[in-house]
Amino acid sequence: EDQVTQSPEALRLQEGESSSLNCSYTVSGLRGLFWYRQDPGKGPEFLFTLYSAGEEKEKERLKATLTKKESFLHITAPKPEDSATYLCAVQGGADGLTFGKGTHLIIQP
Amino acid sequence: GAGVSQSPRYKVAKRGQDVALRCDPISGHVSLFWYQQALGQGPEFLTYFQNEAQLDKSGLPSDRFFAERPEGSVSTLKIQRTQQEDSAVYLCASSYGFSEQFFGPGTRLTVL
Numbered sequence: 303e304d305q306v307t308q309s310p311e312a313l314r315l316q317e318g319e320s321s322s323l324n325c326s327y328t329v330s331g332l333r334g335l336f337w338y339r340q341d342p343g344k345g346p347e348f349l350f351t352l353y354s355a356g357e358e359k360e361k362e363r364l365k366a367t368l369t370k371k372e373s374f375l376h377i378t379a380p381k382p383e384d385s386a387t388y389l390c391a392v393q394g395g396a397d398g399l400t401f402g403k404g405t406h407l408i409i410q411p
Numbered sequence: 412g413a414g415v416s417q418s419p420r421y422k423v424a425k426r427g428q429d430v431a432l433r434c435d436p437i438s439g440h441v442s443l444f445w446y447q448q449a450l451g452q453g454p455e456f457l458t459y460f461q462n463e464a465q466l467d468k469s470g471l472p473s474d475r476f477f478a479e480r481p482e483g484s485v486s487t488l489k490i491q492r493t494q495q496e497d498s499a500v501y502l503c504a505s506s507y508g509f510s511e512q513f514f515g516p517g518t519r520l521t522v523l
Contacts, residue, residue, distance in 0.1 A: 306453075336511060345415075345502055345514035346454065389453055397467050398444055398456030399512065 304329045304394045308402035315380055315409050323375040323405045325390030335373050336399060337366050338389040346389055349375075380409045413437060415515035417503050423521045424493045432488045432518045436505030443486050444512060445478055446502040454502050460486060493522045 307326045315321055327335065334353055338346035350359045352368040359366050363384065365376045375388055387406050391399040416435045424430050436443050441462050446454035447470075457476070459467040462483040471478070475494075480486040490497055500519050504512035 333509065334511075338514075343516075345504075345516045348511050348513060351511050391453070393509070396456070396469070397442075397459045397509070398446070398470060399454070400456070401453030403451070403453050 304392055304396070304400040306390055306392055306400055306402035308388075308390050308405050310405060311403065312406040313408070315377075315407070317381060317409055317411050318379045320376070320378045320380070322377070323388055323390075323407070325373040325375070325402060326371060327373070327390070327392045328371075329392045329394035329400075331394050333393045335368055336391045336393070337373070337375055338391065340387045340389055340404070349388075377407070380407075382409045382411050385409045415503055415505055415513055417501075417515040417518050419518060420516065421519050421521075423523065425523055426494060427492050429489065429491045430493055430520065432490075432501050432520070434486045434488070434503030434505075434515060436484065436486070436503070437513060440505035440507050440513075441483070442506045442508060442512075443480060444504045444506075445486070445488050446504065447472075448500040448502055448517070450499075457488070457501075490520075493520075495522050498522045 305328045309324045337349040340346045350366040355370045387404040389404045391401040443460040445457040448454040456470040460480045475491045477489045500517040502517045504514045506512045
């Protein structure tokens with residue numbers, strides 16, 4: 303059974319204070335690891351797909367990395383508008399995604 | 412916009428009522444997924460369609476849950492005899508094949 307654990311559950315940062323979110327996973331045959339952002343009352347918004355260990359992807363202040371056991375979402379010099387819940391998900395043998403519980407990120411001005 | 416749309420956005424049902432939730436996927440997306448998201452949790456997989464074929468329904472919590480996609484585009488998730496534990500946000504996602512899934516805004520179901 304595929305499993306995803308995200309940490310920390312919640313994180314409060316000052317504007318400009320860089321940090322990283324962790325996603326640990328176990329999966330039989332990784333087909334993809336996905337990062338999503340979810341704002342209150344909205345559906346998850348796609349950010350990145352990573353397929354193999356060593357892969358990295360960047361978008362504005364966000365960078366996602368992947369190893370064989372975990373993925374990190376690095377946030378550099380965050381702004382208040384980066385506040386959201388960040389979800390990690392894996393696609394293994396099944397067609398649907400297996401999600402973690404998310405990290406609730408708050409960036410204070 | 413050409414994103415995934417869902418209706419209604421909010422639904423309040425009395426325990427025991429039947430409800431139907433609609434999903435309009437992105438045009439051309441052959442894969443369609445339904446997820447259930449409880450408060451403070453990540454989405455949980457319910458079922459998957461490839462065109463009109465329901466290929467995986469392993470996540471449906473009981474036989475009160477039924478999904479269909481008769482013409483390979485719009486999908487409906489039906490919940491019969493709703494219970495309080497069915498209260499959640501129901502998310503629909505679509506993708507082209509096995510690429511990234513794009514989510515709709517969800518339907519928030521409250522069962523009283």
